[in-house]
Amino acid sequence: MIIKRLLAVLPVVFGVLLLTFLLVHLVPGDPVEVMLGESAPMADRAQLRAELGLDQPLLTQFAHYLQALSHGDLGRSIHSHQSITEMLLTRLPATVELALLALLIAISLGLPLGILAALKHQRWPDQAATLLSLTLAAMPSFWLGPLLMLLLAVWLGWLPVSGMNEPASIILPALTLGFGLAAILMRMTRASMLEILSEDFVRTARAKGISERQVVLRHALRAALLPLVTVLGLQLGSLLAGAVITETIFGWEGVGRLLVESIEKRDYPVTQACVLVIALVYVLVNLATDLLYARLDPRVRFAS
């Protein structure tokens, strides 16, 4: 069954490859001019273009690209001549670390507050949690990031402003990403818990005299977590795909920043490789989420 799902990923990845290839080649901008400067002689440009294979028809270039890809060769950067696989292997761990810490922050904050809001429905903790979640959801990362820098790094001096020079450098970008995700989780947990708490089985559990703590944690929360798994899967996919803005603001050398740099330099192979990796990560994380969902809820079976 898993193999069937994995095969279904192939057309998606092919579509992504084709679209990315066309987009990066059709937007204005020429890597040869970026490298040689605009006053370089035509002969030199033509020579470099030929060396890079950019003088071939688009279809031929795409066929060559697919052929190399089928051998696991992502190619080399037009600018640095570095192996793109090496570049990605250097950048991916940073993105994964950041994504996982952001997810941890989001779960630690979003889940308890969402449960609290549902249990204290329409009372002040609910209103406070709602206000907090709406505030966090409304703050874009390019604003929240510098705000956290000012507060935690400059005024309080607890953390470094940006970069990757110290272990603590990860905290601010992770908080910036995690707060946004926590807001979504908080809202989802609250809504899900409210729905579950009014279900018959919860009433039955209470009628049986089980303590409220047991009712919430063992019965209601377990059922309420199911829809959250989907949200978490989607969000983790986005985080692993590289938080482009956050990584750029905080100078975090992850895949998102590599993507931005490659687009600016019109480094086609690197842009294509980044988008491919992002698409693969996204699709695979969502596949994993689906499988986990089936595991958690016996009613869901892919065979049907």
Added chain:
Amino acid sequence: MFRFSLGKQGRQFHDGRYLTAEDVAATYQSLQELPDSPHSAEFANISKIEVRDENTLDFFLRDADSNFPSRLIVGILPAELIAKGHDFSREPVGSGSFKFVSWQRALKLQRVADKQDVVFEEIRDPTVRVLKLVRGETDILQGELPPELVSYLQKQPGLTVEQSQGSNFAYLGLNMQDPLLQKPEVRQALAYAIDRRAIIQHALVGGSRLAETILPPEHWAGNANLQPHEYDPAKARQLLTQAGIKLPLKLVYKSSTTVQWVRLATMMQAQMREAGVELEIRSLDWGTFFEDIKRGNFQLYGMMWVGIKTPEIYHLAFHSTSVPPKGANRGHYADRSTDDMIAVSDWQRVAARIHEQLPYLPLWYEGQFVAMRKELMGYTLRADGSWDGLEQVKRKRLKSVFPGRSSVEGS
């Protein structure tokens, strides 16, 4: 032919080799011969280089060029490494004041004289650049900041902020092939429709000043007699009406996404509205923007000439044969008088002619500023915004706020 004799100073490469005339010749020959050299066009005029002895060499030119020596500003590389095909992009070897150490996340150089490390860190967001300096994570910050952030830096107790006049020229480029902008009255109207003094006062860093042409008046080829087009929306409207334009005149302005340029475009848009010009701003990512400019796919665009040292810039930017890809005459300006004046290097008259014809709307020379930690001394600000001041910068012998840090970092 030009004969050069090498002096006694700066003759040591960073890998210990002695720099000779052979190295100079090999460097300039490689610039001409390498297929991916961005300088090949610049040195295409060299027909032959002859080494006479260890300290002397001759450059033979195809066409006479009195400014040739001023072009020879390229760093010299060891001939032996050039011959071996050494990858200088990964392991640079030079003979300057700073030697390359590494370039992983940041560029690390070392000052040869005293082994002082200097680290350049790329920080894209201006607010983050400022916060890193305030927090003490970097030591020096120079250029590319909106004025309100400069004012913020001036209020910080641990920092010194210096400002000075600059020579980098900001301008609006006009497309001379556009039927509307071909009319001289329209170009003049646009010049009268921008309140440059107000922008300089409110939106630029201190030291910024009005510009009338690419080279500043203090340059040997500058022209100090050019009269500015003062803001006069009524006159602009009158000129547009004279040209038979039905108001409002709608024009598209292309800009990069740089925050400061978009902000300046918004200010000009508001000022031009008074003059009956509706400016539509389109900000594009750098690659797309620059490609559009080179292809002539624009009506107006905003840019800056940086680090211009010689009047040959007028040939590159305004000669009728310098249309991209051969040069940077992106607006397709073609004027026989200008070409003739350029041919005889009459730069004062070239500047006057350009000022009269207005293929560019001159804006300002951007002021320079540097903000640095108070622990530093000896850094001097250069008019072209270069980092040459790092050759002298020193850390005062104070009790360090961040003990253990030995590097001078710039961003």
